[in-house]
Amino acid sequence: MEQLITSRDNKYVKLAKSLCTKQGRDKEGMFIIEGYRNVRDASCKGAKIEFLLVSDKCSYDLTALKKHKMYNLAPKIFDYVSDTVTPQGIMAICRMEEINFSDIELENDSLIVVCENLQDPGNAGTIIRSADAAGAKAVIMAKGCVDVYNPKVTRSIMSSLFSVKVIQGKNIDSVFGFLKSNKIKSVAGALTDKSVPLFDADMKGSCAVFIGNEGNGLTAETVKRCDTTVTIPMLGGAESLNASTAAAVMMYEFVRQNETYKKG
Amino acid sequence: MEQLITSRDNKYVKLAKSLCTKQGRDKEGMFIIEGYRNVRDASCKGAKIEFLLVSDKCSYDLTALKKHKMYNLAPKIFDYVSDTVTPQGIMAICRMEEINFSDIELENDSLIVVCENLQDPGNAGTIIRSADAAGAKAVIMAKGCVDVYNPKVTRSIMSSLFSVKVIQGKNIDSVFGFLKSNKIKSVAGALTDKSVPLFDADMKGSCAVFIGNEGNGLTAETVKRCDTTVTIPMLGGAESLNASTAAAVMMYEFVRQNETYKKG
Numbered sequence: 257m258e259q260l261i262t263s264r265d266n267k268y269v270k271l272a273k274s275l276c277t278k279q280g281r282d283k284e285g286m287f288i289i290e291g292y293r294n295v296r297d298a299s300c301k302g303a304k305i306e307f308l309l310v311s312d313k314c315s316y317d318l319t320a321l322k323k324h325k326m327y328n329l330a331p332k333i334f335d336y337v338s339d340t341v342t343p344q345g346i347m348a349i350c351r352m353e354e355i356n357f358s359d360i361e362l363e364n365d366s367l368i369v370v371c372e373n374l375q376d377p378g379n380a381g382t383i384i385r386s387a388d389a390a391g392a393k394a395v396i397m398a399k400g401c402v403d404v405y406n407p408k409v410t411r412s413i414m415s416s417l418f419s420v421k422v423i424q425g426k427n428i429d430s431v432f433g434f435l436k437s438n439k440i441k442s443v444a445g446a447l448t449d450k451s452v453p454l455f456d457a458d459m460k461g462s463c464a465v466f467i468g469n470e471g472n473g474l475t476a477e478t479v480k481r482c483d484t485t486v487t488i489p490m491l492g493g494a495e496s497l498n499a500s501t502a503a504a505v506m507m508y509e510f511v512r513q514n515e516t517y518k519k520g
Numbered sequence: 521m522e523q524l525i526t527s528r529d530n531k532y533v534k535l536a537k538s539l540c541t542k543q544g545r546d547k548e549g550m551f552i553i554e555g556y557r558n559v560r561d562a563s564c565k566g567a568k569i570e571f572l573l574v575s576d577k578c579s580y581d582l583t584a585l586k587k588h589k590m591y592n593l594a595p596k597i598f599d600y601v602s603d604t605v606t607p608q609g610i611m612a613i614c615r616m617e618e619i620n621f622s623d624i625e626l627e628n629d630s631l632i633v634v635c636e637n638l639q640d641p642g643n644a645g646t647i648i649r650s651a652d653a654a655g656a657k658a659v660i661m662a663k664g665c666v667d668v669y670n671p672k673v674t675r676s677i678m679s680s681l682f683s684v685k686v687i688q689g690k691n692i693d694s695v696f697g698f699l700k701s702n703k704i705k706s707v708a709g710a711l712t713d714k715s716v717p718l719f720d721a722d723m724k725g726s727c728a729v730f731i732g733n734e735g736n737g738l739t740a741e742t743v744k745r746c747d748t749t750v751t752i753p754m755l756g757g758a759e760s761l762n763a764s765t766a767a768a769v770m771m772y773e774f775v776r777q778n779e780t781y782k783k784g
Contacts, residue, residue, distance in 0.1 A: 301757065378642075382762050382765060385758050385761070385762065386758075386761055386762070386765055387756075388756040388757055388758040389752070389753075389754050389755065389756055389758040389760070389761050390753075390755060390756070391753075391755025391756050392756070412762075414758065414759075415757065415758075416756070416757060416758050418757070419756050419757025419758065420756055420757070453781055454772075455775075455776045455781065488653070488772065489653075489654075489655075489775060489780075489781035490653050491653065491654060491655025491775065491780060491781060492651075492652040492653055492654070492655050492656070492680070492683050492684055493565065493652055493679065493680060493682070493683025493684070494649050494650075494652040494653040494678065494679075494680050494683065495678075496653070497649070497650055497653050497768065498646050498649065498650070498676075498764075500762075500765065501646060501650055501764065501765060501768045504761065504765045504768060504769055505768055505769055505772045508718075508752065508769045508772075508773075509772075509776075511719075511753060511755065512719045512773075512776075516753075516755060517717055517719065517753035517755060
């Protein structure tokens with residue numbers, strides 16, 4: 257550990273602070289992971305960690321993280337950079353990896369998750385975590401979605417950002433192009449004339465599950481272009497499920513139908 | 521609308537402010553619903569609304585809410601009472617309804633959701649909303665759970681608090697007593713030696729789905745007392761799902777197996 261950093265003008269502090277905006281993240285090609293468990297898991301899963309910033313008040317045992325460059329910050333400088341209300345005193349500055357459609361390793365029963373205009377950082381994080389749990393090969397956050405490197409997203413993703421492939425910045429046309437050329441069935445979650453109850457839909461074989469905006473759902477054009485439209489039955493007074501909840505219910509119906517949980 | 525209230529000492533302001541704590545809510549037997557859509561839905565669904573507090577800055581059309589007593593607050597007084605960062609300028613002060621086991625209307629394929637030590641207000645709200653959507657007959661928030669009348673919970677519940685029966689304050693012994701006397705199968709979501717994958721479990725007939733604490737899951741004693749223990753398959757790098765996501769996946773597996781979505 258080097259000497260205590262007490263100034264906002266320190267170059268590491270300035271770099272980290274710049275990563276709090278999308279513009280800064282895109283310029284540097286880096287983002288922040290915050291909190292002890294998140295940093296430890298990111299390190300285990302091979303995240304490209306450039307360096308760690310640690311508050312002088314941090315009480316965690318950092319032995320497992322010794323292999324990374326570590327800079328020691330005065331608590332008030334750490335709080336200045338931190339995005340959280342009660343910081344745990346540790347954050348990692350990580351390099352982004354650019355992931356493309358060609359990086360997706362497809363099998364005959366691959367699950368892909370596609371989000372369109374998803375805005376809530378918590379939902380995005382939860383969807384990526386659920387997609388990882390359900391064994392999805394990729395999560396595609398099409399143009400118009402919240403930035404997955406937003407600190408509010410990385411916080412709720414846990415370490416799934418490093419175990420499931422997350423692709424962003426693609427327009428919806430290129431997403432459909434990728435799906436069609438790989439014969440992946442597209443399944444929209446939406447209520448239309450042609451919708452069938454989720455449990456009556458055929459999700460056998462590779463599927464892309466489409467999730468839309470929290471308030472407005474998927475765009476009409478996207479629903480029209482999907483092969484199948486499903487609704488999750490609403491049996492009480494609720495009009496809808498939370499977007500990330502709906503996504504998980506759809507993903508696990510894929511898992512059930514394909515019995516991917518019985519593999520290996 | 522009466523004259524503008526500009527003082528924190530006004531009796532309606534003082535009452536509403538007191539409802540921001542659990543102690544205050546329990547003393548008055550009232551709680552707050554905030555935001556235009558939530559208030560409108562609560563009103564439609566027959567919530568016992570005592571009165572509305574409306575900010576002088578509120579821009580919503582309040583015609584549909586004219587049947588309720590309405591007090592007009594200076595914006596800074598409204599913000600003082602409000603729990604939100606960007607208030608919509610309308611809240612309803614509602615009377616709690618005490619709901620007991622005997623109020624649950626059971627059928628042969630009833631879904632009950634039981635939460636133990638659930639702490640996160642957002643999760644509690646989302647679980648109640650999902651339970652409503654899945655047609656659950658009741659959500660039992662056993663002792664040790666977050667208060668469902670916490671404004672952070674009522675915000676994420678949407679109006680499901682008025683369409684699904686939510687029971688709280690019961691200890692876990694009495695919950696098992698209720699389930700046993702009604703021959704309702706108890707299904708724990710947990711990873712133990714005797715766990716089976718969710719999709720291989722028999723959830724036909726009435727079931728109570730048990731959800732535990734966000735970090736620690738269900739207590740060992742509760743898992744032991746449940747008839748069946750299921751795990752949601754984790755097929756990627758994620759160790760677990762978010763508690764409210766797991767709850768919804770379990771609830772909808774019940775819906776699928778019992779085909780309750782094909783009824784009426």
